[in-house]
Amino acid sequence: MQDFLGYVKKGDFRIYVCASCKKKIWPPFKYCPKCLSEARLLKIDGNGVLLEFTFSHLKNIVGVFGIVEIRGIRLVGSIFGGPLRQGMRVKMIKCGINSNGSPFYHFEKTNNKT
Numbered sequence: 739m740q741d742f743l744g745y746v747k748k749g750d751f752r753i754y755v756c757a758s759c760k761k762k763i764w765p766p767f768k769y770c771p772k773c774l775s776e777a778r779l780l781k782i783d784g785n786g787v788l789l790e791f792t793f794s795h796l797k798n799i800v801g802v803f804g805i806v807e808i809r810g811i812r813l814v815g816s817i818f819g820g821p822l823r824q825g826m827r828v829k830m831i832k833c834g835i836n837s838n839g840s841p842f843y844h845f846e847k848t849n850n851k852t
């Protein structure tokens with residue numbers, strides 16, 4: 739988890755992938771829950787799908803936030819661009835650690851139709 743956050747802090751989003759069975763492990767954990775092998779942090783592209791979104795009433799999240807699925811993993815982040823709709827393509831444009839130590843993710847609408 740610390741390794742994962744170390745990358746996020748640098749704006750580098752990586753996820754643990756099992757070195758043996760290639761399972762993607764989310765939330766971040768260093769060992770595969772399926773085969774107990776050690777996992778490695780691999781960079782994945784930030785393209786995902788917006789599953790749901792809403793307007794934030796929380797102080798530390800600006801504007802719209804939503805649930806984005808990237809290759810089977812789900813993240814909550816701020817969504818930029820518009821108009822927004824469920825099922826549209828988004829891309830991670832930024833990640834980092836906020837002042838209270840939690841990771842944050844920013845996504846933007848993409849025009850990629852694939």
Ligand SMILES: [Zn+2]
Nearest residue numbers: 756759770773
């Ligand atoms: Zn495994």
